[in-house]
Amino acid sequence: MSQTQTPQIPPPKRDEASRSTSRNVLVVIALVWTVQLVALMAALSGISQADVAIHFRTTEIAWFTLMTLLTGTFFLPFAVKAAALFGKKRVLLVAIGLGFVGDLIAAMATDYRTLLIGRGIAGIYAATAPLAYAITRDVFPRQWVGLASGILAGGVGLVAFGGPFLSGWLLDDYGFRGVLWFMAISTAVSFVLVAAFVPESPIRAAGGRMDWIGGILLGGGVTAIVYAVGQGSHWGWGSGKFAAFVAGSLVTLLAFALVERRVAEPLFPPAMTRRRPVWTVLLATSVAAGSLSAVGVVIQMLILMPKIPDVSEGLGWSGTHNAIVTSPISAMIIIAAVGTGYLARRMDARILLGIGSALTVLGYGIGTQLHHSAEQIVGMGVIAGTGTGMVMAVVPIMIIEVVTPEEQALANGVQTLGQGVAQIVVSQVAFVVMAQHGRILEGTQFYLDAGFTNGLWLVVGCCAVGTMLVFLIPRSKRLDEAEVGQAA
Template sequence: MSLSQDPAPLSPPAAPGDPRLTDARDTGRWSASELRRLTALIWPGQLLVVAGIIAANSQPQIAQHFHTTQIAWFSLAFTLATIVATPFAVRLGDMYGKRRVMLALAAAGLVGDLVTVAAPNYPVMVIGRVIGGLYGPVAVLVLAAVRDLFPPRKVAVALGTVAGSVGVLSMLAPLLSGWLLDAFGWRGALWFLVASTVVAILALLAVPETPRRAVAERLDRSGALLLGGGLALVVFGVGQGRDWGWTSAAVIASFLGGLTALAVFVTVELRVANPILDLRMLGRRSLATVLLGSSVPQAAFFASQAILIFLALFPPIPHVSDGLGWSTTHNAVLGIPAGIITFAAGIGVGRAVRTVSPRSVWYMGLGVLATGLVLAGLYHHDAAQIVLTGLVMGLGGGILMAGQQAMIVSVVSAEEQAAANGLSSLLTQVFLALTNQALYTVLAADSTVFHGTAFYHDAAFTHAYLTMAAVVVLGLLISLAIPRLGRPADTAAHDLATPPTTARTA
């Protein structure tokens, strides 16, 4: 899809009697068109969750098929492409409309999926994953589009539903993944992802275009390349550190190159008139503390999911491995209750922040998640313990994912929504890469290598869960600096009555 079409007009400020202001005072009942719109946004926004689970579970078969020891590039290539593409996508979404940009990114992702599934060799497959990674920013744009497409009173619930739906998908995707891989092999699983991307494109076609939030002007390509390239180099260095050695010349060069690019990016962006990401936004205490305080614990929550995979699926071998030896399907079934409560928590947060400060809800989520991780570190030896601790972690994780969006809505204007979500996504991805590295380092400290594979002792799982709990506590300490926040519905209603050129002060 071309981005050269005439962009949608800038959305005018709402005047008295504007239907958007009327919606802000409505009874909260949802119309059929709003429900269709919400449903259409869920799959494109959460496809990355399903794709990530299926792709991760496909890697062992792919590595054996292509006889490669570089299987890490299967996921790393996708992540790096997403990091580079995100700042471009956010800016283009503001300039040309988010729906148009999401369709273009989804089309590119479909091409990448096709190259990946039909790849005759592993290097071609990695190229396909790079192209497929261009779909990544769609998740950011979906969340930003919610604010443009729903009345202010319903924004928080819509965001909570879209964000919380990850719980249901995380519950079903492992079951689906196991069936696809067992019945059709890795190519069958990847063909399912091709079909899923097609469905996402069809869903986006049913979504109205969003207002243009920025004048079509010269794109800050240098800023985007410095930001994307700098972050990509840092993440690359983290990803290769364990294999190449943290003091190797290549890893050190990656870190130095990435940090230098990021330093130049900050200098350049503070001087240009129309930056790819407005770093001046971070000069506001409210936004800076919300983005940093929410990205750190979310990274810990996502990283902690890998602990259960090793714990549940690795076999029990005396003096070698303390895994539980479950099948993928059995593990997925036991994860269903946690998935349900994660989804329910997301919807509950959307309703709660109508009357309760999102900051208070956020603190509760951090406390619940940290408690769940500590309990999981102490009690993870049978199915009952896994289910019960999973419920606590799922509740905390659901509150966090939906609560983050409620806080962002409370501290930015509608015009800043996409940029704020872009910053949040980039920070979360960077912290996730760092947290994953810490996780694998902790696990390796209590492991035994047997026939070329690292197996983990019980102490490794305990220390890994406690480490993730410590990261969540770090996020809580950062979050204590978040100032008092308004309710999302009140904030959104204020935006409608304020001209788009009016900046909100901290």
């Protein structure tokens, strides 16, 4: 009796799918760690600068945070161009490595000048955020791109939640040196994670070379604006020094525009930035996200400033109490960001950006009148936090939808520059607006309630401008239709 041979059925590919999912999760973890270190280090720097000023006995403490901002702004155009030419992961590792060197110098510094040199070198780490978002487009399967982008953006909620607890512990137990060493160790961990788990993007520019003149002009022009605005309140907004810096930066940026029209391989191709879908997305997202990045200036001053009759009308919370009360807001940022990354595959991203911006206008609009208790802060923050998560998550997704894979890193760089400038301008104007209703006591600027109210109105107005700019954006491909991941 003959035996019937049963045909061999290929085993299900569950193991392969499981391994692929595990790899994707590890890549997301590595990129989230890298991106959110930018925000976390900024938060830690701001909280530790008082201890730094006392230890080194300096009145120039503004440079402690300004140095990283200036060097990050200057080197960003070179980093994104190099990423397009030589590979995003390679340049990402270089930026992280230089950031680690700077953090190490700062942590071991015995004088303030050396500390500032270290902080300046560490500022190059700021280029990691646009590169990480660009890598997200290139290396994930299509169904992962929106979700991964949302998770990367939602990490800002984790920073908002854990940052005050972490900084309080480090400062109380280890002083500002503990903060600086934590930065160095965290940067080293970022380097290891990216080197071990993040694959190199297969997307490169076809040939090309670095536009050094264009990079110097753009980086120098934008850096001059950032520096002038950062020092404006110290110099005087009507001073000749402020006017000279602004005029010089405008001339430099005009020279950059003229040079870019004549070089064979410009830093940011005019053909890309002239397309209506591209420039409208870059403009709207820069204003919307930059305004939200600046709102912390008003909120943190309101929450942490003491209550002194006729001098200061802050809430006077401790850092720990602030973290506890605002934890629901941080949770809403995370949930909204991840949800937006999921919805972006099915909805017009313009609608998500418009809804998110409108929610921030509503939330902070309510906050202009109701910001005097924990319940009111939570009520304002839950609405505005939901909008913030939506805006932050949809920004990289909208850029994916309007540029080619080869243009991704460059477009992210332009958006990061624009958002940074918007953040600095709105932040400094907020200080000026709040100071109109404030008092100076023993050399320290305090603010009355009317100052906080007007600062919140400024944020509301800027967020409203970002909402209106959404109407300029033409319809483009949805995320599921764009060239991403395996499709690229």
